[in-house]
Amino acid sequence: MGVQVMSSPHFLVVLLAQIVIFWTKKTIMADSRTPSDMSTALLISVDQSGHGDYKKIQDAIDAVPPNHKELVYILVKPGIYKEKIVVPADKPYITLSGTQPSNTIITWHEGGSIFDSAVVTILASDFVARYLTIQNTFGRSGKAVALRVSGDRAAFYNCRILSYQDTLLDETGRHFYSNCYIEGGTDFICGDAASVFEKCHVHSTSEVGGIITAHHRSTPRENTGFTFLGCKITGSAGTTLLGRPWGAYSRVVFAFTSMSDAILPQGWDDWRDPSKQRTVYYGEYKCYGPGANRAKRVSWSRSLSTKEALQFLNKNMIGGRGWLRPAPTHFKKFYTINSEKTKENN
Structure with missing residues (x-):
């Protein structure tokens, strides 16, 4: 019985549809990370003298949240x-x-x-x-x-x-x-x-x-x-x-x-x-x-x-x-x- 279901055209169509949906969702998620406004950026300043947001470049990079959605x-x-x-x-x-x-x-x-x-x-x-x-x-x-x-x-x-x-x-x-x-x-x-x-x-x-x-x-x-x-x-x-x-x-x-x-x-x-x-x-x-x-x-x-x-x-x-x-x-x-x-x- 299980073999018949697995080999049925209906099952294959459903499986294919699920795969398409899965990859579509992944693509949408990937695209959603693209900033919607490419002309505007969040500004972070680095200055060794202490007059910026950070003194070290790596500290500024570390402060950026993972998978952020802005430039x-x-x-x-x-x-x-x-x-x-x-x-x-x-x-x-x-x-x-x-x-x-x-x-x-x-x-x-x-x-x-x-x-x-x-x-x-x-x-x-x-x-x-x-x-x-x-x-x-x-x-x-x-x-x-x-x-x-x-x-x-x-x-x-x-x-x-x-x-x-x-x-x-x-x-x-x-x-x-x-x-x-x-x-x-x-x-x-x-x-x-x-x-x-x-x-x-x-x-x-x-x-x-x-x-x-x-x-x-x-x-x-x-x-x-x-x-x-x-x-x-x-x-x-x-x-x-x-x-x-x-x-x-x-x-x-x-x-x-x-x-x-x-x-x-x-x-x-x-x-x-x-x-x-x-x-x-x-x-x-x-x-x-x-x-x-x-x-x-x-x-x-x-x-x-x-x-x-x-x-x-x-x-x-x-x-x-x-x-x-x-x-x-x-x-x-x-x-x-x-x-x-x-x-x-x-």
Whole structure:
């Protein structure tokens, strides 16, 4: 009898309907966390002198209730903030902003694991950073991440990201970097994210054998890759390569990018695994400068045609039109958060 019920068309229809309802409810719940007003943010100030809501950046982040439903704008007053920072996954829609990167600096000194050494770790979605310097001062003796980005839909504007090895762990998700300065020597932009770097300055501090990118992408089905649009690459002459494959299907494209003589003529490396030459996707399109000369490039890199390059010349890979947002224009006092939290507790 039980077998007959389980196999009946009516039962299957009911089961399918229940599954649809379940996932619809989950989608509605997820969508309900999206702020209804994207122009107004709750304002929290951080000031080391004690004239803000908090003296430490992490304390300000900790004060934000989990799964809050409004934009939160944390304004960091000028200063050198010696602390490690984590934005947890249950705190989306946070903006962390300084006034200018030269005077608003987050710094720490730690090497070792690429996951644990990061000065700033972003696990939340819909995060924005503006006008900050994020620096790991560990030096050249090992892996030392300045910024780890592991949340989806993260954007960074006019930030400076500094270390030597694995400076930017662009781990997973869709990300956008605009007018940022990124500095390092070995694999200093690495990870498996889908990211667009627009008008960024990439500077190699390597003296020999430097590598800019180490993109992962382990299968051709992953829609990930690093795209550099209208960027600038500098460094000491003949000291660095554009990239090498952390994963077999590593994908990196440079377009309309100024390349100084820091770039070695061969351009790319297979990380001592010739089999990856058949699977990586390393492309260049209308780049210029002495480092952009492709006469001696490795044969398995690509000089892209306009048709091939088109998919990389916009933000479609990261779906940018759907989530990139301007800075808020209206602000509410931080006590609004505390008031709502108090009401819930009562």
